[in-house]
Amino acid sequence: MIELRSVEKVYKRGSEELHALKGIDLDIGKGEFISIVGPSGAGKSSLLHILGCLDRPTSGAVRFDGTNVEHMTGPGLDEIRRRKIGFVFQQFYLMPGLSVFDNVALPRIFSKAPADKEHILSLVDMVGLKGRVAHLPSQLSGGEMQRVAIARALANSPEIVLADEPTGNLDTENSEMIFSLLESLSRRGFTVVMVTHNNELAGRTGRTITLRDGRIKF
Ligand SMILES: Nc1ncnc2c1ncn2[C@@H]1O[C@H](COP(=O)(O)OP(=O)(O)O)[C@@H](O)[C@H]1O
Protein backbone atom coordinates (compact mmCIF):
# COMPACT_ATOMS: atom_id res chain seq x y z
CA MET A 1 0.00 0.00 0.00
CA ILE A 2 2.84 2.41 0.85
CA GLU A 3 6.35 1.82 -0.47
CA LEU A 4 9.40 3.87 0.42
CA ARG A 5 12.61 3.41 -1.54
CA SER A 6 15.94 4.98 -0.53
CA VAL A 7 14.10 7.83 1.16
CA GLU A 8 16.34 10.59 2.48
CA LYS A 9 15.37 13.76 4.27
CA VAL A 10 17.76 16.65 4.65
CA TYR A 11 16.74 19.77 6.55
CA LYS A 12 18.62 22.94 5.69
CA ARG A 13 19.06 25.60 8.31
CA GLY A 14 21.14 28.42 6.85
CA SER A 15 24.33 26.77 5.67
CA GLU A 16 23.77 23.79 7.97
CA GLU A 17 22.42 20.50 6.65
CA LEU A 18 20.76 17.99 8.92
CA HIS A 19 20.38 14.46 7.57
CA ALA A 20 17.27 13.24 9.38
CA LEU A 21 16.61 10.16 7.19
CA LYS A 22 19.49 8.38 5.51
CA GLY A 23 18.02 5.86 3.11
CA ILE A 24 14.78 4.27 4.28
CA ASP A 25 13.30 1.24 2.49
CA LEU A 26 9.93 0.28 3.85
CA ASP A 27 6.80 -1.51 2.66
CA ILE A 28 3.55 -1.09 4.55
CA GLY A 29 0.70 -3.43 3.72
CA LYS A 30 -2.99 -2.75 3.96
CA GLY A 31 -4.36 -3.40 7.43
CA GLU A 32 -0.97 -3.61 9.14
CA PHE A 33 -0.55 -2.28 12.68
CA ILE A 34 3.01 -0.93 12.90
CA SER A 35 4.93 0.84 15.66
CA ILE A 36 7.95 3.06 15.10
CA VAL A 37 10.37 3.38 18.01
CA GLY A 38 13.81 4.90 18.56
CA PRO A 39 15.53 7.65 20.52
CA SER A 40 14.58 11.29 20.26
CA GLY A 41 15.96 12.81 17.05
CA ALA A 42 16.15 9.42 15.29
CA GLY A 43 13.85 10.64 12.52
CA LYS A 44 10.54 9.08 13.60
CA SER A 45 8.40 12.18 13.03
CA SER A 46 10.19 12.96 9.76
CA LEU A 47 9.36 9.45 8.54
CA LEU A 48 5.74 9.71 9.64
CA HIS A 49 5.35 13.08 7.91
CA ILE A 50 6.65 11.60 4.67
CA LEU A 51 4.33 8.58 5.02
CA GLY A 52 1.45 10.99 5.54
CA CYS A 53 2.37 13.30 2.64
CA LEU A 54 2.74 16.16 5.11
CA ASP A 55 6.28 16.49 3.83
CA ARG A 56 8.27 15.33 0.84
CA PRO A 57 11.57 13.47 0.85
CA THR A 58 14.75 15.19 -0.31
CA SER A 59 15.40 12.13 -2.47
CA GLY A 60 13.99 8.65 -2.96
CA ALA A 61 10.59 7.31 -3.95
CA VAL A 62 7.25 7.26 -2.12
CA ARG A 63 4.45 5.21 -3.66
CA PHE A 64 0.82 5.12 -2.57
CA ASP A 65 -1.08 2.19 -4.07
CA GLY A 66 1.46 2.13 -6.88
CA THR A 67 1.35 5.89 -7.58
CA ASN A 68 4.56 7.85 -7.10
CA VAL A 69 3.84 10.88 -4.95
CA GLU A 70 7.33 12.17 -4.10
CA HIS A 71 7.20 14.88 -6.77
CA MET A 72 3.58 15.80 -6.28
CA THR A 73 2.74 19.24 -4.93
CA GLY A 74 -0.27 21.37 -4.19
CA PRO A 75 -3.75 20.07 -4.97
CA GLY A 76 -2.67 16.57 -6.02
CA LEU A 77 -0.88 15.92 -2.76
CA ASP A 78 -3.59 17.61 -0.69
CA GLU A 79 -6.12 15.30 -2.28
CA ILE A 80 -4.18 12.14 -1.37
CA ARG A 81 -3.60 13.41 2.15
CA ARG A 82 -7.26 14.26 2.65
CA ARG A 83 -8.71 11.12 1.16
CA LYS A 84 -6.29 8.48 2.35
CA ILE A 85 -4.67 9.69 5.55
CA GLY A 86 -5.76 10.54 9.07
CA PHE A 87 -3.29 12.14 11.49
CA VAL A 88 -3.14 12.01 15.29
CA PHE A 89 -0.61 14.06 17.26
CA GLN A 90 0.74 14.00 20.79
CA GLN A 91 -0.67 17.50 21.44
CA PHE A 92 -4.20 16.68 20.18
CA TYR A 93 -4.50 20.04 18.32
CA LEU A 94 -8.22 20.45 18.92
CA MET A 95 -9.87 23.80 18.20
CA PRO A 96 -10.58 25.22 21.68
CA GLY A 97 -13.66 27.19 20.59
CA LEU A 98 -15.38 24.27 18.87
CA SER A 99 -17.48 21.48 20.38
CA VAL A 100 -16.50 17.83 20.18
CA PHE A 101 -18.92 17.42 17.27
CA ASP A 102 -17.51 20.37 15.34
CA ASN A 103 -13.91 19.31 15.96
CA VAL A 104 -14.66 15.87 14.52
CA ALA A 105 -16.56 17.43 11.58
CA LEU A 106 -13.77 19.89 10.76
CA PRO A 107 -11.97 17.78 8.10
CA ARG A 108 -15.26 17.49 6.22
CA ILE A 109 -15.40 21.26 5.97
CA PHE A 110 -11.85 21.42 4.61
CA SER A 111 -12.65 18.70 2.09
CA LYS A 112 -15.65 20.75 0.93
CA ALA A 113 -17.94 17.78 1.51
CA PRO A 114 -20.99 18.43 3.64
CA ALA A 115 -20.63 17.05 7.16
CA ASP A 116 -23.01 14.13 7.39
CA LYS A 117 -24.41 14.43 10.92
CA GLU A 118 -25.01 10.71 11.37
CA HIS A 119 -21.51 9.88 10.22
CA ILE A 120 -19.92 12.36 12.64
CA LEU A 121 -22.10 11.10 15.51
CA SER A 122 -21.16 7.50 14.73
CA LEU A 123 -17.48 8.44 14.99
CA VAL A 124 -18.03 10.24 18.30
CA ASP A 125 -19.89 7.17 19.51
CA MET A 126 -17.16 4.83 18.30
CA VAL A 127 -14.56 6.58 20.48
CA GLY A 128 -16.94 6.40 23.44
CA LEU A 129 -17.84 10.09 23.70
CA LYS A 130 -21.51 10.07 22.80
CA GLY A 131 -22.38 11.85 26.04
CA ARG A 132 -19.78 14.56 25.41
CA VAL A 133 -20.71 15.60 21.90
CA ALA A 134 -21.51 19.22 22.80
CA HIS A 135 -18.59 19.65 25.23
CA LEU A 136 -15.67 21.95 24.57
CA PRO A 137 -12.12 20.52 24.64
CA SER A 138 -11.44 22.37 27.91
CA GLN A 139 -14.17 20.29 29.55
CA LEU A 140 -12.47 17.01 28.64
CA SER A 141 -9.66 14.95 30.10
CA GLY A 142 -6.47 14.35 28.09
CA GLY A 143 -7.57 10.86 27.15
CA GLU A 144 -10.93 12.17 25.98
CA MET A 145 -9.25 14.89 23.92
CA GLN A 146 -7.12 12.30 22.18
CA ARG A 147 -10.22 10.23 21.46
CA VAL A 148 -11.77 13.29 19.79
CA ALA A 149 -8.59 13.66 17.73
CA ILE A 150 -8.83 10.02 16.63
CA ALA A 151 -12.49 10.46 15.63
CA ARG A 152 -11.48 13.58 13.69
CA ALA A 153 -8.72 11.63 11.93
CA LEU A 154 -11.40 9.22 10.69
CA ALA A 155 -13.83 11.89 9.44
CA ASN A 156 -12.77 11.63 5.79
CA SER A 157 -12.76 7.79 5.94
CA PRO A 158 -9.01 7.41 5.38
CA GLU A 159 -7.25 4.13 4.64
CA ILE A 160 -4.37 4.82 6.97
CA VAL A 161 -4.11 6.38 10.42
CA LEU A 162 -0.74 7.85 11.41
CA ALA A 163 -0.21 8.67 15.07
CA ASP A 164 2.86 10.52 16.38
CA GLU A 165 3.32 9.61 20.06
CA PRO A 166 -0.46 9.61 20.64
CA THR A 167 -0.02 8.50 24.26
CA GLY A 168 2.94 10.79 24.99
CA ASN A 169 0.86 13.15 27.12
CA LEU A 170 -1.32 10.53 28.78
CA ASP A 171 -1.18 8.46 31.95
CA THR A 172 -1.05 4.66 31.84
CA GLU A 173 -4.78 4.13 31.96
CA ASN A 174 -5.54 6.59 29.17
CA SER A 175 -2.60 5.30 27.13
CA GLU A 176 -4.10 1.84 27.31
CA MET A 177 -7.47 3.21 26.19
CA ILE A 178 -5.97 5.02 23.19
CA PHE A 179 -3.88 1.99 22.27
CA SER A 180 -6.95 -0.27 22.38
CA LEU A 181 -8.77 2.17 20.14
CA LEU A 182 -5.96 2.15 17.56
CA GLU A 183 -5.80 -1.63 17.81
CA SER A 184 -9.54 -1.86 17.14
CA LEU A 185 -9.10 0.36 14.07
CA SER A 186 -6.50 -2.02 12.70
CA ARG A 187 -8.90 -4.90 13.30
CA ARG A 188 -11.52 -3.02 11.28
CA GLY A 189 -9.11 -2.90 8.33
CA PHE A 190 -7.45 0.47 8.79
CA THR A 191 -3.68 0.57 8.36
CA VAL A 192 -2.26 2.06 11.56
CA VAL A 193 1.27 3.40 12.08
CA MET A 194 2.12 4.66 15.57
CA VAL A 195 5.29 6.34 16.80
CA THR A 196 5.82 5.60 20.48
CA HIS A 197 8.34 5.67 23.31
CA ASN A 198 6.37 2.97 25.09
CA ASN A 199 8.11 -0.34 24.37
CA GLU A 200 5.40 -2.35 26.04
CA LEU A 201 2.75 -0.93 23.67
CA ALA A 202 5.10 -1.24 20.68
CA GLY A 203 5.53 -4.92 21.49
CA ARG A 204 1.81 -5.45 21.09
CA THR A 205 1.64 -4.14 17.49
CA GLY A 206 2.05 -6.43 14.48
CA ARG A 207 5.50 -5.11 13.59
CA THR A 208 7.99 -2.74 15.18
CA ILE A 209 10.38 -0.57 13.19
CA THR A 210 13.35 0.75 15.13
CA LEU A 211 14.95 3.94 13.87
CA ARG A 212 18.36 5.09 14.91
CA ASP A 213 20.16 8.09 13.53
CA GLY A 214 18.01 8.19 10.39
CA ARG A 215 18.26 4.51 9.56
CA ILE A 216 16.15 1.44 10.20
CA LYS A 217 17.91 -0.81 12.68
CA PHE A 218 17.66 -4.52 11.96
N1 LIG B 1 11.85 21.30 10.31
C1 LIG B 1 13.07 20.94 10.70
N2 LIG B 1 14.14 21.72 10.46
C2 LIG B 1 15.39 21.37 10.83
N3 LIG B 1 15.69 20.22 11.46
C3 LIG B 1 14.66 19.39 11.75
C4 LIG B 1 13.31 19.70 11.39
N4 LIG B 1 12.51 18.68 11.81
C5 LIG B 1 13.32 17.79 12.39
N5 LIG B 1 14.61 18.21 12.36
C6 LIG B 1 15.77 17.47 12.88
O1 LIG B 1 15.79 16.20 12.26
C7 LIG B 1 16.18 15.19 13.19
C8 LIG B 1 15.06 14.16 13.28
O2 LIG B 1 13.93 14.77 13.87
P1 LIG B 1 12.56 14.01 14.09
O3 LIG B 1 12.15 13.38 12.82
O4 LIG B 1 11.63 14.98 14.71
O5 LIG B 1 12.98 12.88 15.13
P2 LIG B 1 12.13 12.11 16.26
O6 LIG B 1 10.69 12.26 15.92
O7 LIG B 1 12.62 10.70 16.18
O8 LIG B 1 12.50 12.75 17.56
C9 LIG B 1 16.43 15.90 14.52
O9 LIG B 1 17.83 16.14 14.61
C10 LIG B 1 15.68 17.20 14.36
O10 LIG B 1 16.28 18.23 15.11
Ligand SMILES: [Mg+2]
Ligand atom coordinates in the same frame (compact mmCIF):
# COMPACT_ATOMS: atom_id res chain seq x y z
MG1 LIG C 1 9.11 13.04 16.93
